[in-house]
Amino acid sequence: MTSEELCGISLAFGRGRINMSFRHGDKADVLVNRGNFLASIGAVPGRLVCSDQVHGGRAVEVTSADAGKGALSFETSVARADALVTCVPGLPLGILTADCLPVLLFDPAAPAAAAVHAGWRGSRDGIIGNTLRLMREKFGTRPEAVSAWLGPCIGQCCYRVSGDFREIFPGSVAMDGEDTFFDLSGFNRQALLVCGVRSENIHESGGQCTMCMGRDFFSYRREGGLAGRMLSVIMLSKTQ
Numbered sequence: 001m002t003s004e005e006l007c008g009i010s011l012a013f014g015r016g017r018i019n020m021s022f023r024h025g026d027k028a029d030v031l032v033n034r035g036n037f038l039a040s041i042g043a044v045p046g047r048l049v050c051s052d053q054v055h056g057g058r059a060v061e062v063t064s065a066d067a068g069k070g071a072l073s074f075e076t077s078v079a080r081a082d083a084l085v086t087c088v089p090g091l092p093l094g095i096l097t098a099d100c101l102p103v104l105l106f107d108p109a110a111p112a113a114a115a116v117h118a119g120w121r122g123s124r125d126g127i128i129g130n131t132l133r134l135m136r137e138k139f140g141t142r143p144e145a146v147s148a149w150l151g152p153c154i155g156q157c158c159y160r161v162s163g164d165f166r167e168i169f170p171g172s173v174a175m176d177g178e179d180t181f182f183d184l185s186g187f188n189r190q191a192l193l194v195c196g197v198r199s200e201n202i203h204e205s206g207g208q209c210t211m212c213m214g215r216d217f218f219s220y221r222r223e224g225g226l227a228g229r230m231l232s233v234i235m236l237s238k239t240q
């Protein structure tokens, strides 16, 4: 696990192969694992909000009324959403991943926060732009003020994809003979820049590939149905 406490937010990316998903991997200790992880950033585990992560492009605002959705079971998760935004302090927003890219956004001016699940489908459907648009509508967020953290995901080294990715993501694929490799993190970094987020405000996990680094991360591509899920969380502090 890595975590940071900055002025106005707490955020953490899961690592260490501790499963946080009710639906995947070893489900025996998920509530304990989540409780320990959330407590480490000063969050109340029962207030965690997760979405059902349907690999779409939809962002949803959540408020105090949504506290705890997806915290104790998958069935209560916020429906048909892959990104959550809020301006409510003390409301932890979570994203579960094992190869997909978790993106955490913070607007210190509003203040507001977002947690984004970016797989290739959500990336194709503009999940980053949709999230920043919703933050602007709801909170007046200006992208120039936003800080972004891109967590561990499958690297281009391992992300072999079908040839049609060359048309869907021109500029974010590399060829090796007949094989095509997709740069999921790079594509979403570019999406942030196109939306107006400043490069110096984009923080990346440093090329950590979930598939290469089997001791540190779950990887759906490496482990298939046995893969657990990491949890990435962002929460606005109660004292601003």
Ligand SMILES: [Zn+2]
Residues within 6 Å of the ligand: 154, 155, 156, 157, 158, 159, 209, 210, 211, 212
């Ligand atoms: Zn790799």
